[in-house]
Amino acid sequence: MSNDTTVRVPQQARSIEKRNRLVDAAMALFGEKGFQGTNAKEIAGKAGVSVGTFYAYFTDKKALLLEILSRHMADVDAAVFEELRAMVRDGATGREMMRLTIRLGHDSHHHAPELLRIMLAMRYTDEDFTRMVAVENRDMTAKIVGLLSAMGDNLRVTDLDAAARVVANAFEETMHSVAVFGPDIEQDRLYEALADMTAVYLFKDPDAPLK
Amino acid sequence: MSNDTTVRVPQQARSIEKRNRLVDAAMALFGEKGFQGTNAKEIAGKAGVSVGTFYAYFTDKKALLLEILSRHMADVDAAVFEELRAMVRDGATGREMMRLTIRLGHDSHHHAPELLRIMLAMRYTDEDFTRMVAVENRDMTAKIVGLLSAMGDNLRVTDLDAAARVVANAFEETMHSVAVFGPDIEQDRLYEALADMTAVYLFKDPDAPLK
Amino acid sequence: MSNDTTVRVPQQARSIEKRNRLVDAAMALFGEKGFQGTNAKEIAGKAGVSVGTFYAYFTDKKALLLEILSRHMADVDAAVFEELRAMVRDGATGREMMRLTIRLGHDSHHHAPELLRIMLAMRYTDEDFTRMVAVENRDMTAKIVGLLSAMGDNLRVTDLDAAARVVANAFEETMHSVAVFGPDIEQDRLYEALADMTAVYLFKDPDAPLK
Amino acid sequence: MSNDTTVRVPQQARSIEKRNRLVDAAMALFGEKGFQGTNAKEIAGKAGVSVGTFYAYFTDKKALLLEILSRHMADVDAAVFEELRAMVRDGATGREMMRLTIRLGHDSHHHAPELLRIMLAMRYTDEDFTRMVAVENRDMTAKIVGLLSAMGDNLRVTDLDAAARVVANAFEETMHSVAVFGPDIEQDRLYEALADMTAVYLFKDPDAPLK
DNA sequence: AATGAATGAGTATTCATTCAT
DNA sequence: TATGAATGAATACTCATTCAT
Incomplete structure (x- = not known):
């Protein structure tokens, strides 16, 4: 071990x-x-x-940071997807799902914004972090695809891999910029717009209960 | 001076x-x-x-970098919005606009990916860069709002500031990750999904001519 | 003990x-x-x-090295003088004695050239090794004097202590440089010259049987 | 330069x-x-x-040492061979030549015995010094061969390269051990033995004037 | 007798910046 | 204006040795 x-x-x-x-x-x-x-x-x-x-x-100093960050990411990941899966089972609407995702993402990113800052910088600076984030991204995309697959009829998009990636990107950049730099405009308006964009894109009827 | x-x-x-x-x-x-x-x-x-x-x-070494990057950003910016404004005048559809934006963004980011990498890291690491990027973002959002305002009837979104921000975020993260890390999946599928998401979100009829 | x-x-x-x-x-x-x-x-x-x-x-690490090297030196020493004494008894010539000494010296030095290297360096660097080598040298000189004393009439040299020392020096430097750095010129020529120099110096008639 | x-x-x-x-x-x-x-x-x-x-x-620290030692060796070298050549011209005997060599060697080695110590250790420890000393040795051998060649008739040895090497070795080890460790026995006896050994070896008549 | 976790002094080297010329 | 010699603080990492268990 x-x-x-x-x-x-x-x-x-x-x-x-x-x-x-x-x-x-x-x-x-x-x-x-x-x-x-x-x-x-x-x-x-x-x-x-x-x-x-x-x-x-x-x-190494770096080995320690790598450990801190990979732990952190794993924790966040587990927490977020756990709740999302529960919500799918409970018959929420697409828009509600997106809002929840945003709330969960927001919370997890605001836990340790300074570490997030470091990680975001390192991934552009250090190969090992680039790799770690790439792996994490692939995992996350796969999980999102898994969630979407379970929504059958109500899905508007057909290329699930691509959809998962662009939605994840929109989420991430928005979460990160809010967490690290603070929101330009009121957070609620921003988050509502984000929920709207992703829900309208992913689902035929964003306000119908999924499954 | x-x-x-x-x-x-x-x-x-x-x-x-x-x-x-x-x-x-x-x-x-x-x-x-x-x-x-x-x-x-x-x-x-x-x-x-x-x-x-x-x-x-x-x-300072930093002063030099700051100058390089702000010049670079200004160049990109000018080029992109110039072309977009021309397209609005020519009566393109919303989807076509999004596709063009993506192509322009892609090209400008692939011009000097290593400098982009540095800038992306520095904005999380150094206050002066954080500020520079914040200003740039505000400018860009304002310009996007300006473009959208000119589209009157066909606009689906109402909170233009928020819409501009989330769309810009989705664009940026996708461009950056492709430019710096390479695409996870085929670029075309990713870019098409991005165009679809933003067009469907912004416009009532993404395939109708604007203006 | x-x-x-x-x-x-x-x-x-x-x-x-x-x-x-x-x-x-x-x-x-x-x-x-x-x-x-x-x-x-x-x-x-x-x-x-x-x-x-x-x-x-x-x-100490050094204590261990000191032990290794003193054991090694003792082993070599014993083996060499054992054979030399046997040869004196067998009535070899002076030149044959020198040649045998060279062969024995060569073999013993080529057993563990890397350890030899270390010892040669340490004796210039560390006082304890300086002392150890000094003791060893005195012993060796004494033994050579002992051997020479037994050769009575055929001996050309009179100051046996001094003769033993310079002959030992000539042997050592030649053996060491060959063992550690490799021979500049063909080994056989070098060794033959060494045998010649020492035999001519030590003995009235280098090719007459001793004893 | x-x-x-x-x-x-x-x-x-x-x-x-x-x-x-x-x-x-x-x-x-x-x-x-x-x-x-x-x-x-x-x-x-x-x-x-x-x-x-x-x-x-x-x-580097090493670069500095290398420079110090190579300068030192060059100086010694020049001084010694200058005087030896003069003596050959003046018609000295072989034995006188050997005595002079010993005196010159002794003086130069006693100039900075601690640096000598370091150099002797480094040549067994560090590749660059190994190389430097090897080059120096080759040069010295060549010069000795040159000197010997000029002595024509009186020369006892025929393989000049090998003779030069073993004589140089005998000189060196004796000089070094005296300079660094102090003489075991009285210096004069040791040096006289060394002169005797080398003179008797090199020359038919060690006490006849060369050339 | 044996273990191995813990200690912390010790060192080569870099580089942003200054300033006398 | 321009030069480039000089500065010296700052930092990661090793390893001989000890000692509580």
Whole structure:
């Protein structure tokens, strides 16, 4: 049960605690001062361990960030799709689905906006992050396609893969810009427009109950 | 007539030429090796001037990048809206407009994808870039609103500001991800879906001639 | 019965085996990656014991090297003089003696040239090695003097101590440079010249049987 | 007029002075504390310049050492062979030549014994030094062969290349061990033995005037 | 006896920026 | 105007050694 970002695999309780303290310290410092602005010594210091210990648990500053972000993305992902699937089962309308997606996305992005900022920058800057985000995007598209497939008759679009991608793109850029830069105009108007655009595009009748 | 990025305002022809040589050298090097990966000495060397001269023309490495990117954005912007306005006058359909927008956006983004990459990263990393992009976004939204306003009857959306923003977001994220990461699925399918989504959303009849 | 290089003196068989495993692992790794390039953790790892155990048996990485090299030197020494004494008894000529010495020296140096390299460097770098080599040299000189003394009439030289030293020096530098750097010119010519120089110097008639 | 060890080629007097100060500081510190024991910051400090300046003039600590040692070797070399050639012209005996060689070698090695120590260690440790010494050895052998060739009739040896090598080896090891470790026995006896061995080997009549 | 987690001092090198010439 | 020599703070990572278990 080892992985890429871990050097020493902690077995004992005390070790696990140290590793967690390092992760927490790093999250706090990366959020405050950015990734480049934080160094291993500081992280170790804040976690109450030595630099050596830092390097015993993580090959790298980057390895630590990669772990933080991939965990974060996995958490968000799971939470969002769980709720969406429930809603499909409950017979919500297409527009309601889009609104829920927006609310969930909004919440998850506002959890740690500074980390989001870092991740968004890194994906343009570092190959490993580019790859990680690409994988995540593929997964997300596949899940959206899965959800859409279950909606049969009411679907307006036919090329589900392409539809999933453009809808995801519209969601993401809007969520990100709101979370990171703040909304240009009132959030509600923006989100309502986003729900409208995606619902009208995806569904024949956006206000009819799905399935 | 001084501005933020300039220290010395070149009056003589020889000065202007030096400044341009510095800008060209920087564009080439930033594209090749990234922003962090390029240093002032290299830029000066490639431009055939001394480091001292570099700092005579630009306060900073960042100032130079800021200038490069704002120029680039202004160029793209002008070109895109020029063509779009012409098309509105020529009585194209909504869908055709969206397709043209996509083609223009695609071309402009593929001109210097490495610089785009840098800009996209910097906007999440550096306050000055955040601001520059915010201003640009506001301008772009205003221009889109202007275009839409001219379409009167055929417009489906009512909150033009919000509509302009979400449509711009959908465009941008899609363009960027294609330009920087390459398309996940075939480009044509993706672009067609994007045109469909935005056209169906903005217009009552996406296939009727506007105006 | 303790000595400098040992912390714990192993009494049980299992302990002795561990100690030997550590020595073997170290010899292999020092040869491959040099002394500075090898660390205690690696040695312990290759020997299948923990770092703690390493430090239970050796005060130091250096202590281990010192032991390896002094063992090695002792082995070589014994083998060489054993054979030489046999030859004196068998009535060989002076030149034949020199040739045999060269062959024996050559073989012993080519056994572990990388360790030789390390030792040659350390003797100029580290006081303990300087001392160790000095002691070894004195021993060797004494033994050569012993051999020469037994040759009575045929000896050309009178200051046996000085003669032993310069002959040993000529042998050593030649052996070392061949073993470590490879011969500049053909080995046989070099070795024949060396045998000639030392035989002509030491003996009245280099080709008469000694004794 | 650039070379391997120099980054910035000093043209101005002040630059040249700085470079020299760095070389002097390094020689002093390497001698005192060894090569590994000295760092760039110290050298710069002792020379009264900044670390940055150090790296402007030398790519490396090693580059600096390489320069110091190759200069040193060139100086010694020139001085020794100059005098030897003069002596051949003056009709000295073979034995006198060997004695002079020893005196010259002794003096040059005692000039900076700590640097000698470092060089002797590095040649077993670092490829670049191995190479440098190999080149030097080839040169020296060639020069000795040149000298010997001029002695025609009185020469006892026929394979001049091999003879030059083994004689050089005997000289070197003896010089080095005296310079670095101090003589085991009285220096004069050792040197006399060395002169005797080499003279008797090289010449038919070691005490006849050459040429 | 044995383990291996933890320590933290130590070091080479870069580069944005300045300023004397 | 232009030069380029000089600065020195800043940073990631290693590894010999210890010691609680």
